[in-house]
Each structure stands twice: as C-alpha cells, then as structure tokens.
Amino acid sequence: MTPAARLQAATELLDRIVTAARDQGAAADTLIARWFAERRYAGSKDRRAIRELVYEAIRLLGVRPESGRAGILALARARPELVELFDGTPYGPPAIDPAEPVAEAGLMPKWLGLALKRSGLANAEQAALLQRAPLDLRVNNLKADRDAVAAEIPGSEPLPFLPDGLRIPSDLPVEQLPSFRDGRIEVQDAGSQLVSLASAARRGQHVVDLCAGGGGKTLALAAMMANHGSILACDVDRGRLQRLPPRAERGGVTIAETRLLNPGQEFHQLADQAGRADVVLIDAPCSGTGTWRRNPEARWRLSPDRLAKLGETQRYLMRLGAELVRSGGALIYVVCSLLDDEGASQAEAFLKAYPGWKAEPLLLGAGTAHGPGLRLTPLADSTDGFFVARMIRP
Known part of the structure; x- marks a missing residue:
C-alpha cells in the first residue's frame, strides 16, 4: 500500500471507531482486527502503519471527533508532513477543503479532567494515562x-x-x-497481576470471581492457590466467559468452574454460594480510566450519566459479593479506574453500610495508600491504573 492509501485506510477505520464509541459498540482493537480480517491483502508493515496512525489520532483527540476524516485532519495539522498525502490519488484521501471541519486536539473532556483532579490526579498523572503501555x-x-x-x-x-x-x-x-x-x-498487565495478589488467595480455599470476563484473574488466582481448592468464575457476558475454559485447559487449571449469570437474577442464581466463599473478587465494570494507554478511545464513550450508571452497578455487585463471603472472609473490590467516585468513595460507602467490616492494609510492593485501599497509576507505578480494597467480614 502507498502512504496515501494507508492514510485513507486509517481514516475509514477511525470513522468506524468514532461511530462505535458514539453507539457504545465494539472497542477499537476489535474493530481494527475485523477490518484487517476483511482485507487480507494488507501486509504486516501496512497493518502496523495503519494501526499507528489510528491510535495516534485517538490519543491526540480528547473529545470524540465528528468523523474519522475530521480526526485524521487534526492529526495532519499536528504532523504537517501528512498533508501532502491528501492528493486525491486512487485509494488515497481526497484533497483537503479549507472549509471542512477539523477536530480539536486535547487530553480529555473538561468534566472528566476535573473529576480526575478531584480524585487527586494532577496534570502529569493525567497525561501519563495516554502514554503507550508496556x-x-x-x-x-x-x-x-x-x-x-x-x-x-x-x-x-x-x-x-x-x-x-x-x-x-x-x-x-x-x-x-x-x-x-x-x-x-x-x-497480563502488571497492575492486573498486583490486584490479583491483593486477594491473598491460598491453597484449598473457595473463591468466587464475580466478574470474571475472559478469566485473566481467575487463572492468576488458580496459580496462587497451586491449583488446589475451587474457583467459581461468573459473568453476565456469555462471549467473554466462554474464553475461560480453553485458556484454563491450556494453562493446566482444573479448579475453575464457570457460571453464566442473568442480569438482575444474580442473587437468586448464587444463592447456593451465600456465606461460603473465603474470597470474593469483584473486578467491577467501570469507566476504564486506568486503561486508556491500551484503550484511549474509552474516554470518548464516557458521560456523567454513564458514570452514574456504572456506579449503581458497582454498588449492586458489592452488595451481592458481601452475601457470598463467609465470616472472616475477604471481599476484594477492584476497578481499573482512577476516579474516586468508582474507587475509594465506593469502598468507603460500603464500609459505612456494613458495620463491622474492616479494610485491611495492602502491602503489594507498589501503589499508594488511597482511602480504604491502594491506588496504582501509570506514572507512579508503570502499570495500568487501578484502585483495590481488601475488606474483611466480621
């Protein structure tokens, strides 16, 4: 592919990503993989170049652009050497019309930047959220x-x-x-490994991974437990949960069982687990502000309303998890977010609502004490951003 054709491909891909972000569709990495699967003719160098253009544009734009074209034009404004590729050649982007819209560069929406500042993240910490991840x-x-x-x-x-x-x-x-x-x-990111260690899961225990997804933390827990004991891995997303069994088989994990849950019916479907778990891990759905290094378009998906709905889900899951923990057992609350509304404030509210429960100090070799738990940030710890709290039932 010519450089101009690569730029046009990046424009088309970015347009799909913009639409998906607006409609809460598939993530950028998924859309990129699908796009390349439909275009087998693109070589490895083409794929790498197109992917880099797309992600460079996403990182540049704090607010979702009007279109992929507007986003790529903003990138060309930041990198003038790209302007000459808008020459209207076959497979290349059309010539630039001086009157057409160009997206504005920025770090994130203003309301979100203010929310992160209220959560104790200064400008340098915020900028680090969009650096390339290791x-x-x-x-x-x-x-x-x-x-x-x-x-x-x-x-x-x-x-x-x-x-x-x-x-x-x-x-x-x-x-x-x-x-x-x-x-x-x-x-598995270092931060994700660290918050798994916060569970302190041991050989022979019974663990419930309440939001297991594809099972990354389930597998880490099984290794901590030396593959002795039992893990119940749950999720409401069938597609994600189905990835766990083959991963477990490849990794030699035999103690993990999956259970697909129906939204709103979790208390009934987990009634047999009430008061049984030594450890309940809740890796709760969240804004993902701590994972922008990998998913920078996630900041285009957020709004105050969406954040409020995520908060309701987090509180619901903590109530559910509390029912499952045995006397003296632990509830591990995790979010890959650096917003206090999803992290420290949620843990504090839980401890107020459940008298007798205590937050246990976490010493993981990284992270900073924050509220009732520990916070990891890309700038301070070179990990994805996380909040984790370990709370013990009386």
Missing part, C-alpha cells in the same frame, strides 16, 4: 519457572514487585511464542 506477561507457575521463561524471551525483564511478572518488548508477537502456546505464559 507489554507484561504473567508466568504460569503451575507449568513454568519465571527465570526459565525469561531465558527464552530476548529482552524480557523480571518485574521486581511480582513473583511471576515479566516485561517484554512491546512489538514481540506473543501468540507465536512456544511458551504461550503451551500455557506457560499469559498476557
């Missing part, structure tokens, strides 16, 4: 030793605060590695 692995200690895996992967570096964590070159094709195919490694 690539981290969790070595599956059920099958492998971290040092042995590190020796197989050039450029890998052990993460000092994680027993099984490795940071590897970001352009490494992980799924082609033998250690990935045979289940010795999983892609």
Whole structure:
C-alpha cells in the first residue's frame, strides 16, 4: 500500500471507531482486527502503519471527533508532513477543503479532567494515562519457572514487585511464542497481576470471581492457590466467559468452574454460594480510566450519566459479593479506574453500610495508600491504573 492509501485506510477505520464509541459498540482493537480480517491483502508493515496512525489520532483527540476524516485532519495539522498525502490519488484521501471541519486536539473532556483532579490526579498523572503501555506477561507457575521463561524471551525483564511478572518488548508477537502456546505464559498487565495478589488467595480455599470476563484473574488466582481448592468464575457476558475454559485447559487449571449469570437474577442464581466463599473478587465494570494507554478511545464513550450508571452497578455487585463471603472472609473490590467516585468513595460507602467490616492494609510492593485501599497509576507505578480494597467480614 502507498502512504496515501494507508492514510485513507486509517481514516475509514477511525470513522468506524468514532461511530462505535458514539453507539457504545465494539472497542477499537476489535474493530481494527475485523477490518484487517476483511482485507487480507494488507501486509504486516501496512497493518502496523495503519494501526499507528489510528491510535495516534485517538490519543491526540480528547473529545470524540465528528468523523474519522475530521480526526485524521487534526492529526495532519499536528504532523504537517501528512498533508501532502491528501492528493486525491486512487485509494488515497481526497484533497483537503479549507472549509471542512477539523477536530480539536486535547487530553480529555473538561468534566472528566476535573473529576480526575478531584480524585487527586494532577496534570502529569493525567497525561501519563495516554502514554503507550508496556507489554507484561504473567508466568504460569503451575507449568513454568519465571527465570526459565525469561531465558527464552530476548529482552524480557523480571518485574521486581511480582513473583511471576515479566516485561517484554512491546512489538514481540506473543501468540507465536512456544511458551504461550503451551500455557506457560499469559498476557497480563502488571497492575492486573498486583490486584490479583491483593486477594491473598491460598491453597484449598473457595473463591468466587464475580466478574470474571475472559478469566485473566481467575487463572492468576488458580496459580496462587497451586491449583488446589475451587474457583467459581461468573459473568453476565456469555462471549467473554466462554474464553475461560480453553485458556484454563491450556494453562493446566482444573479448579475453575464457570457460571453464566442473568442480569438482575444474580442473587437468586448464587444463592447456593451465600456465606461460603473465603474470597470474593469483584473486578467491577467501570469507566476504564486506568486503561486508556491500551484503550484511549474509552474516554470518548464516557458521560456523567454513564458514570452514574456504572456506579449503581458497582454498588449492586458489592452488595451481592458481601452475601457470598463467609465470616472472616475477604471481599476484594477492584476497578481499573482512577476516579474516586468508582474507587475509594465506593469502598468507603460500603464500609459505612456494613458495620463491622474492616479494610485491611495492602502491602503489594507498589501503589499508594488511597482511602480504604491502594491506588496504582501509570506514572507512579508503570502499570495500568487501578484502585483495590481488601475488606474483611466480621
């Protein structure tokens, strides 16, 4: 593909991403994968160049642009060398009309920046939310030793605060590695590994992973438990939950059982679990402000109304989780958000509503004490942004 054709492809892709963000559709990485699957003729260099253009434009624009074209024009304004590619050649973008709309560059919507400031994140911390993310692995200690895996992967570096964590070159094709195919490694951000450690799950325990999704934390918990005990992995999203069994099989995990839940019927469907769990992990649906390094278009999807609805879901899940924890057991509340409305304030409200429950201090080797829990940020900890609290039932 010519440089002009790549730029036009990026424009078309960005247009799809803008539409999906407006309509709460598929994430950018999913849309990009689908787009390339439909265009097998695009070579690896073309794919890389197009993807970089798309994500550069997304990071540049704090507010959702009117169209993909308006977004790419903003990128061309920031990178003047791109302007000459708008030459109207076949497969390239049409010439620029001086009167056509150009999106405005910015970090994020003003209301969201103010909310992050109220949550204690200054300008430098906010800017770091949109830097490129590193690539981290969790070595599956059920099958492998971290040092042995590190020796197989050039450029890998052990993460000092994680027993099984490795940071590897970001352009490494992980799924082609033998250690990935045979289940010795999983892609998992260092922050996600750390909040899993906050569970302190042990061999022989019964754990409920209430929002398991594709199962990344379920697998980490199983490794912490040495594959002894039981884990009930639940979610309301059938597609995401179906990814867990094959991942568990590849990783040699035999203690995880899945349960698909129907929205609004979770208390009834989990009645058999009431008061049984040693640990309940709630990785709650949230705004994802801590994951903008990987999903920068997520900030285009947010609004005060959506944030309020997420807050209702988080409180509902904490009430549900509290019913499942045994006496003396632990409720682990996690959000990949740095907004206090989703993190510290939610944990504080829970502790007020449930007398006798206590927040247990967390010492994970990284993070900063924040409210009743711990906060991880890209700038301070070189991880995705998380809030995690460990609360003990009396």
